[in-house]
Amino acid sequence: MFDLDGVLVDSEPVWEEVRRAFVAEHGGTWQPDTQSRLMGMSTQEWAAYLHSLGVSLSPDEIARGVVDQMAARYRDEVPLMPGAVKTVRRLHESVTLGLASSSPRTLIDVVLEAAGLTACFAATVSTEEVERGKPAPDGYLEAARRLGVDPRKCVAVEDSSNGLRSAHAAGMRVIAVPHPRYPPAPDALALAGRVLPDLDALTTELLGSPS
Known part of the structure; x- marks a missing residue:
């Protein structure tokens, strides 16, 4: 996720x-x-x-x-993070991908289409479409529901304090890729099982590792 x-x-x-x-x-x-x-x-x-x-x-x-x-x-211009397109396409080859975003549906669709990534995601959720935004778990739980999977079997990739708290509250294993300008709070970062320096470090092997 x-x-x-x-x-x-x-x-x-x-x-x-x-x-x-x-x-x-x-x-x-x-x-x-x-x-x-x-x-x-x-x-x-x-x-x-x-x-x-x-x-x-x-x-x-x-x-x-x-x-x-x-x-x-x-x-x-869509300001993509370094490695974003390459990482999503690489992981899409071997795992099912979902997306849970606080952005409105309009912006999610604009970004994914512009980046050529729409087909890589089996389910995408805007928190407009659920009752509560992050840090509540609603968006991640809805994404898992749309994928037909147990949230506890999902791995979420997050950067912000509220995002980390949301994914953790949904019962997902959390990997943090902190934004250098907007680092998460220490207590939120502590919820992550792994902290990565960038998206290039996110591998299928890491997704399958419990810690």
């Missing part, structure tokens, strides 16, 4: 730039911990949170405005 933002796509800097500018443009105040709090939230959750920062639009309007700007940025 892959996460998308921060694992396959170097999107967190783009998300931060777009949302920070959107908050400032519409009368809100960005807080020092805002970016770390937003990572892993579902669309509904982060839109409501930005509204609470003083943005003078409804959460629905905030979500539409930010997602439209993100989609426009992605259509210009």
Whole structure:
């Protein structure tokens, strides 16, 4: 099971730039911990949170405005993480892949299509499609359900604190590939069975290893 933002796509800097500018443009105040709090939230959750920062639009309007700007940025260029395409295609040859992302469905589809990876994933889930976003386990549990597999037999690849907590809460074995700019909290990183420096280090042998 892959996460998308921060694992396959170097999107967190783009998300931060777009949302920070959107908050400032519409009368809100960005807080020092805002970016770390937003990572892993579902669309509904982060839109409501930005509204609470003083943005003078409804959460629905905030979500539409930010997602439209993100989609426009992605259509210009998808900032893939080093090794993302090669790793996904390599693993796809021998294991079944799923994806559980906090991104809205629109952005998931844009990214996977642009990267030529759509066919590599047997199931993809946006936390828009479940009740709760990360750190709740809902997205990962739904991805496992769509694949018809026991979550406890899945391995999740995550980067963020909320993502690591989500996958662990779903009962999955967790491999962390921390983003250098947005490292996870120590307590969240401790939930990972392995911590890798990059995607190139992710092998089928490692996926089958219990520790």
